[in-house]
Amino acid sequence: MTMTDDTYAPRSGDGLSGSPAEPRSSGSASPSTVHPDALAAIMAANHGDPFSVLGPHKVGPNQWEIRAVLPEARAASLVLGERRVPFEKRHADGFFVARVEGEGRPLYEIEVETWAGATSRRFDPYGFGSSIEQYDVASLREVGTNLVYRILGAQAGRLDGIDGFRFAVWAPNARKVSVVGDFNEWDGRRHPMRLWQDGGVWELFVPGLEPGGRYKFEIRGPDGSLVPLKADPVAFAAEHPPATGSILHGLGAFAWRDDGWMGSRGAKDPRHAAISVYEVHLGSWMRVPEEGNRYLTYKELGERLIPYVKEMGFTHIEMLPITEFPFDGSWGYQPVSLFAPTSRFGTPDEFAAFVDAAHEAGIGVLLDWVPGHFPLDAHGLGQFDGTHLYEHADPRQGFHQDWGTYIYNFGRTEVTSFLVANARFWLEHYHLDGLRVDAVASMLYLDYSRRAGEWIPNRYGGNENLEAIDFLRKTNEATYSHAPGTITVAEESTSWPGVSHPTYTGGLGFGFKWNMGWMHDTLHYMQEDPIHRRYHHHNLTFGLLYAFSENFILPLSHDEVVHGKGSLLGRMPGDRWQKFANLRAYFGFMWGHPGKKLLFMGGEFGQEREWNHDASLDWHLLDDPLHKGVKDVVRDLNHLYLSSPALHSRDVEATGFQWLVADDQDNSVIAWARKGAGGEIAIVVSNFTPIPREGYRVGVPAGGFYREAFNSDAGQYGGSNMGNNGGREAEAHESHGQPHSLNLTLPPLATVIFLREG
Structure with a gap:
């Protein structure tokens, strides 16, 4: 039975909590005696079928024998409503037996007086039927379902009207599995689990447990030896490392507002x-x-x-x-x-x-x-x-x-x-x-x-x-x-x-x-001194040969700012002003390029040192106008990208891209058009040298006014504030194979993005 309603259904049958691996029996030739070998295995936490020994067993007409392992108990009583029946201790390490009469399987609690004098009362896990069904176990092999986390793990729920946690774990080759935790003093004798042999799943309902307690699984391998205590593979919560315990939590029911x-x-x-x-x-x-x-x-x-x-x-x-x-x-x-x-x-x-x-x-x-x-x-x-x-x-x-x-x-x-x-x-x-x-x-x-x-x-x-x-x-x-x-x-x-x-x-x-290739190629290009970039121009253009073969994301990830690579800013050449200008231009190039965007934290404001996972980002750098300028560049590029269909609606389609200037390696200039699904046009132009270029003509696919929507050299970002006075009207002057063209000023080490209006 899956846990969709936090309620388990008892297994059908004779009402006994029998092991699914084999029918329930007393475990001995005499119905009221546990075989010494079985008892020894139970007390050594080495019995593969604890339900064949523990819990209620029918030993005669209307007569039940209740067996429990209570190592912490000096004495114990069976509690049935207002009635108490004393347990008899049958083993020095804490094996107790009590007998009661009744037609049906008794629902009882066990009251324990510890050696320290404390008294507690709880329901017996071995007094309950199974909380899962064979089809649940079989369904765990159905790849694609969500049943693994609905059935396995520590599931909070109710069985026979009693709240608790049902534990289930896949360990098909184990000889024995117990759940151990704060609730049983990490004693593997206290809560051995039952095995569903057909699926290799061990299961046990432990009544009375509440969220927050720690637990693990104690497992004996096929050779009988104990493996190290194992965290629950399907635990929904865990201890803070270096502690390694799983935490009782259950799936819960968070009050979502989304x-x-x-x-x-x-x-x-x-x-x-x-x-x-x-x-x-x-x-x-x-x-x-x-x-x-x-x-x-x-x-x-x-x-x-x-x-x-x-x-x-x-x-x-x-x-x-x-x-x-x-x-x-x-x-x-x-x-x-x-x-x-x-x-x-x-x-x-x-x-x-x-x-x-x-x-x-x-x-x-x-x-x-x-x-x-x-x-x-x-x-x-x-x-x-x-x-x-x-x-x-x-x-x-x-x-x-x-x-x-x-x-x-x-x-x-x-x-x-x-x-x-x-x-x-x-x-x-x-x-x-x-x-x-x-x-x-x-x-x-x-x-x-x-x-x-x-x-x-x-x-x-x-x-x-x-x-x-x-x-x-x-x-x-x-x-x-x-x-x-x-x-x-x-x-x-x-x-x-x-x-x-x-x-x-x-x-x-x-x-x-x-798009790892784009990332490697373009970062390699940006690390070159501008005077040498003409010899590496292909690193900017090669990515467009395969840009639409996949649905790409352009990543500048954490992997690029660790292991001695330095920060993005630190990889830019030139003096301090040029480093920042290069980074701003590179971001403009990236946001104008086909593909979704990804940037690792710190890059957006020009973190200077390599990322250290043990320390905070250097937020104090934002007091420096150049660092704040990089942050503002990324902010403005994001908002431009969001609001401009030309820059995103055909990110993964070749029809959304058109080369304008791909071969001007001598000037390290590159330009293209981005086209939206609704006919929108953006023009992206990058000048990757510190030399301003006046009167640089770029062909465009249509006439009209092209507003300068972004300029990485703007004064507000820390640039030299060269630009195009808000935009340019396209002239009926053929260039680069296009019927119209723009006569542009290209700022030094900068990317400029124009949006065609109308």
Whole structure:
């Protein structure tokens, strides 16, 4: 029974809490005696079928024997309404037995007096029937559903009118699984789970638990040895690292206020919309230095980050991974709990409120999602049930040499189902607007970053990872089917064809792909001294040869400001004024170029040092007019991009682009026209030398007045304030193969954008 109404249905049958693995029995030849071997296994937390020993057992006509493991108890009583029946202690380590009479299975509580003298009362988990059905377990193999997070994990709910948590975990090769936590003093003898053998799922309903407690799974592998305590793979909340416990939370029911946003999201076509993404590492965007340099909370981020993004004109926030991860230095790219928002910034509900606030401000929220690999941390997924369950056993397939991580076994149906359900979880449960999928190339190629002999070819002898390809297609099909209006974005750095093409045409099915080639080429060009740029002009133009082969996003991401690369500003040549002018011109070039936009935090105001994940951005730089000028450039470009269909409505269509000046490498000048779906025209011209150019003629496709809508050399940005006096009237003077032309002043190291009026 799934958890849609927070209520479980008892399993049909004779009313006993029998193990789904085999019918319930007393566990011995005598109906009132537990076999010594079974008792020894129970007390050693090494019994694979605890329900065959514990809980209520019918031992005669209208007679029941109740058995419980209570290591903490000095004495215990069975409580049935107003009646109390003392337990008899049958084992020194805390095995208790009581007998009662009655026709039906008794609903009872156990009252415990501890050795410390405290008294408590609780319902017995082994007094309840199963809270899931066989079809629930079987359905976990259906790739594309959301049942993994509806069935597995710690689900808050009610069974037989009693509130509690139902635990379920996939560990098909385990000999025994117990849930341990604060509620049982982390004692694996107290709450061993039942096994559904057909699906390898272990399950137990523990009554009386409330949200907030910590828990893990104690697992004995197939050889009988204990594996390290494991965090719940489907935990909805987790402890703040370096602590590694899962937190009882359940799916919950957040009071969303974004019905309007969610209702209209599916009606939009992202390919024809303005998309400008602000990529953020939540832990270092801004900190609180006066309070020990602590992180901002999700609530504080909602109050500061969202208004900032709105004012700056970005349409989306893209978060570096916030699925719970153990090591700050991984930036989230080595996650352990894929269903839990990191506790570094607050609770799951506070994260939901952050997303809700973004939607209220008209901002979409994207998540960097990491399905390609996972870390070796002992509490994580590696060798989860004592075997290579989530990862390939062969290191040539299952170990990532570059990152020291495990690689998911995409050929195992349950693993694929787990990952696809996780993608749906973030889009549906937390209302996120898209996923940027990390390291796609590492999934597509079996020989990724491997030498000969270090990888295994596919069944056709090739290097394509056929199982990963199938997984990516199924992920995109599931997300676009069940979360209309969301987007998936591939970080894919090779020339793999059809990454953002539909799966029915043979593509991978992503909505967009990062244009890594554009980023590398253009940054290489910008780093050259202007006197040498004429020899690298092809780095500006080459990207247009393939610009419309995919639905591209132009990324200036976090990867470009780490590992000794310096900041964007620091990579610009020249003196201080020229560095800023180059950066402003580059941003103008980028926003005028076909493709959606992405900029990592700090770049928008010219951060001078390389990004440090342990420190806040250098917001004090905005006191400098040159840094503030860069910020204003990005703000104004975003608002121009949003308001100008010519600059976005045909971002991914060749019909929206026309070369005007592509071959003036001697002057390092480049110009093109952008055309909107409604006939709108924008002209983008960049001069990448410090030499102003007066009377520079550029052909244009139509007559009329061309308003100078943006000039990166404007005085308000810190430029020399050269320009075109608000715009130019097109002259009936043929140039560059066009019937009309503009006689322009091109400022030094600047990009100018004109919009045709009328």
